Amino acid sequence: MRLTCPFCGPRDRREFHYYGAADYLNRPGPEAAASAWDDYLHNRDNPAGVTQDLWYHEQGCAAWLKVTRNTVTHEILAVDAVAGGAA
Amino acid sequence: MRIDSKGRIDRSRPLTFVFDGTSYAGFKGDTLASALMANNVRVVGRSFKYHRPRGILTAGSEEPNALVEVLGPSNQTPNTRATMQELFEGLVARSQNRWPSLGLDLLEVNDLAAPFLSAGFYYKTFMWPRRLWEGLYEPLIRRAAGLGRLSGKHDEGTYEKAWAHCDLLVIGAGPAGLMAALTAARAGVDVILCDESSEPGGRLLSDEGAIDGLPAADWVAGVLAEMASLPNLRLMTRTTVTGAYDDGTFGALERVGLHRRPRPNLPRECFWRIVAKRSILAAGALERAIAFENNDRPGVMMASALSTYLNRYGVVPGKRIALFANTDSARNTARSLMAAGVEVAAIIDPREDAAEEPGTTVHRGAVVARARGRMGLREITIRKGASETRLSVDCLGVSGGWNPTLHLTCHMNGRPRWSADLAAFVPNDGAIPGMLVAGAANGSFSTHGCLAAGAEAARASLAALGMAAPMAALPQAEDAPYAIAPLWQVPTKKRAWLDFANDVTTKDVALSAQEGFTSVEHMKRYTTQGMAPDQGKNSNVAALAVLADATGRGIPETGTTTFRPPFAPVSIAAMGAGGRGAGFAPQRFLTSDRASRDRHAPMIEAGLWYRPSYFPKPGETTWRESCDREVMMVRSSVGVTDVSTLGKIDIQGPDAGRFLDFVYTNTFSTLPVGRVRYGLMLREDGHVLDDGTCARLGETHWLMTTTTAAAGLVMRHLDFVHQAFCADWQVRFTSVTEGWAQFAVAGPRARDLITSALGRAPGLPFMGCSDVTVQGIAGRLFRISFSGEEGYEIAVPTRYGEALFRDLIARAETMGGGPYGMEALNVLRIEKGFITHAEIHGRTTACDIGMEKMVSAKKDCIGKAAAARPGMTGPEREQLVGLKPLTDSPITAGAHLFAQGAELTRENSAGYVTSVGYSPLLKSHLALAFLKNGRARHGETIRLVDRLRDIDVLCSVTGPVFHDPEGEKLRA
Ligand SMILES: [Zn+2]
Helix, strand or coil, X not given: CEEEECCCEEEEHHHCEXXXXXXXXXXXXXXXXXXXXXXXXXXXCCCCCEEEEEEECCCXXXXXXXXXXXXXXXXXXXXXXXXXCCC | CECCCCCCCEEEXXXXXXXXXXXXXXXXXXEHHHXXXXXXXXXXXXXXXXXXXXXXXXXXXXXXXXXEEEECCCCEEEEEECCCCECXXXXXXXXXXXXXXXXXXXXXXXXXXXXXXXXXXXXXXXXXXXXXXXXXXXXXHHHHCCCCCCCCCCCCCCEEEEEEEEEEEEECCCHHHHHHHXXXXXXXXXXXEECCCCCCCHHHCCCCCEECCEEHHHHXXXXXXXXXXXXXXXXXXXXXXXEEEHHHEEEEEEECCCCCCCCCCCCCEEEEEEXXXXXXXXXXXXXXXXXXXXXXXXXXXXHHHHHHHHHHHXXXXXXXXXXXXXXXXXXXXXXXHHHCCCEEEEEEECCCCXXXXXXXXXXXXXXXXXXXXXXXXXXXXXXXXXXXXXXXXXXXXXECCXXXXXXXXXXXCCCCEEECCCCEEECCCCCCCCEEECHHHHCCCCHHHHHHHHHHHHHHHHHHCCCCCCCCCCCCECCCCCCCCCCCECCCCCCEEEECCCCEEHHHHHHHHHXXXXXHHHHHHHHCCCCCCCCCCCCHHHHHHHXXXXXXXXXXXXXXXXXXXXXXCCCHHHHCCCCCHHHHCCCEXXXXXXXHHHCCCCEEEECCEEEECCCCCCCCCCHHHHHHHHHHHHHHCCEEEECCCCEEEEEECCCHHHHHHHHECCCCCCXXXXXXXXXXXXXXXXXXXXXXXXXXXXXCEEEEEECCCCHHHHHHHHHHHHHHHCCCCCCEEEECHHHEEEEEEECCCHHHHHHHHHCCCCCXXXXXXXXXXXXXXXXXXXCCCCCCCCEEEEEEEHHHHHHHHHHHHHHHHCCCCEECCHHHHHHHHHHHCCCCCCCCCCCCECCCCCCHHHCCCCCCCCCHHHHCCCCCCCCCCEEEEEEEECCCCCCCCCCXXXXXXXXXXXXXXXXXXXXXXXXXXXXXXXXXXXXXXXHHHCCCEEEEEECCCCEEEEEEEECCCCCCCCCHHHHC
């Protein structure tokens, strides 16, 4: 598997650290209801198809990336920098 | 037997080799198989289950019979295909799976027991009684069956792994692959051409065809000469592409040194990962057998292999040869043999309309019904209609048609489709993104078809790469149509072999169907067909056809099994190259490493770091003596230890304070310049992530310290928080862990030592920091303590670390002090109740460690919301306490705590011990532990039980801080 880092170009997946679903970007406010925090921390979809998750270019530029990919075909559809306003 | 005028071997370079203890002669360019054949060695192995004598079947990596152990100085490589092992001077090989010898194998009794060893015999015979399985059946079966053996020693050979990148990867250097690679390379793209043989050319080297009116081998030589002049083409011979993976990544195994005399530093194999924008699979096709009675006798082999042995190696396996084939390709074999003066006794062709063949007899509409000759073929029986005739031959070449080598197209879940015309599976387009399949691998079996398909695939690949490719004239070559009348088996009541490697017969497949295992995946598992080292390359399609016959379904309805990586076996040593011994993990060494080893300090691993355990003095015989002395040294005078392993993150920017407030539970933005604060960091789920100090070096400049264990984790966390939630804040940070060497100086005389080293008094309050000049070097000084004594940490750029460490120790020793190691450091921090990742192990909250007040109510921070959730605080949780045994008894980390009188069950466990150490100061073993509602239970007596180490001790529960709970020494 290869990811095209927007800063470094195409790289092997061994350079990246996988974190989890891109849901982690949607942090509730400090006053949000407990259920919102539950959803944020623990509840995840497991789609057969397009999904978005977070990868860290740990052995590259240290950018956090939001990867849009298809779990069925393994296609990588987009790789965006998290800091680029994707959140 | 050698044929003088034939072959590509170098007769001017004779070689000697040893097989099963006998010395033989061969030539440079031989494989072990061709050299054994030249020496008339017919039996080269014993079969897996029945121990039947077996000879060479093929001339390639698909060989199921000729598997040998190759013996090196320190290696014993089992299951080496003799057909792939190139000969070198002094090669030593040994046959497998026989006892005591190839000629006399006592386990051949299994062959007589065949009725009891049919499909599913493992399941039927050895199921009951279950208790006999491990003790009796399994060892018995393993001794009788199984293939080669390992030496039982470490493999001291050298292996490599490597990466390669290209625009176009061409897999296979036969006519299609050569044409594709040449066309693409001429257009200027980066091409890698891999071929698993020692010499490119594929079947062009095996068959006596012509290209552009010249012998095909001459055309190959011309192409190779041009390729050598193209710097954008890399030719990798002896390299098998073993797997196709996502996004144009391929695995490939190169036999770097296996064909040479071993010598130091010559890698045996290299495992490549090749990344290609586009790929062309031109892996050719594998000839398949026809099952008939005793078709596994030595001397029965693939017709195409006969051509290869004759034309590449100048050797034939017999004097009187017959051919049994339902396609025309075997006719070329017959013509080659006859032209070389070998007698072709007959061609048995099941096709009623088969052509005559000058020079031999063609038996049209006939089949070979059986073979005879246990240790080597003597005779075949030709059956035509109801009549049978016998023919004396010592070799039979068989061809049941050709199977495209499409394995790689299945590696990403692609399924091939059945072609009735070819009576074979062919790949579907697009099975591997970016891959085109060309030539015989795609079902084009003529030389012209291969050349044309190779050129076309190259042009299409170039177009996809955005390159225009000029049309070039194709070389002229034969374009014979492929005519086949499918024939999979000749009916018999006896055994006819499908899978030679795993000893699976047509009867086994029929039995499988009869017993209800009619799905191809079930049949495969029930009979073990296709599960040997050749992974069914020789037998899958035929077994499928026999299964289709047995179930009355067609082949397309029956399906096909899935080919998974690797295409050919890959040694674990190659995949794990570099990972043996010290190569298993990187090693990180402190600047003080040499100084510590000079003092004979045993080094222990802390993550990837190596840290001194203790510094033994003359006369000390146990680590405890040294540790106790070092602890008392710090408590009474001064000790020095290297703390450079702690993570150091330099944080700068106007919003740095705000950022720290967000990642730490407590407030940092209010910390004055020149001060240090202890901080607690949570994960977003409310559990403790890490702790450490953070110093404010300037108005917008901070230095964060993390624990050794979590240095990488915290960096990743900070990057995430910053980029995901506050990327617009003006803050930047970077790890400077490697940039600074930092030493803790602790004890009542720490200030004296710092004064001596700096040439002036440090003048810092507790939790103060400042820039300092250390003997002319710009450094930093922090007044912080991890021991409970007055403590400093002094930091200099890494290159001065060793010098400063030696200097500090020399000064300390004049004061009755010296260096201390990890053991003493651990005891000191337990005495003082300081936590490490033994306590903040991922399941503890701020409340558990008594730091809930450090979670500021005035601001948000990572983990704050979750930390306040029900269940994250309160007395029902296990809280940090100290434990002191009532008797002078050792206690252990990992022990569980029970109320006195409670039954010792899991449910009754009231907590567990995280850290232990012996305090020479308090003359007692001490522990830090988590105990349910522990803070309310100081003074109670609790039972500590470690059933693994037979420890059962009563302890009194205390606060976690045993030494100087008021912190007077720290602030002195
Ligand atoms: Zn990057």
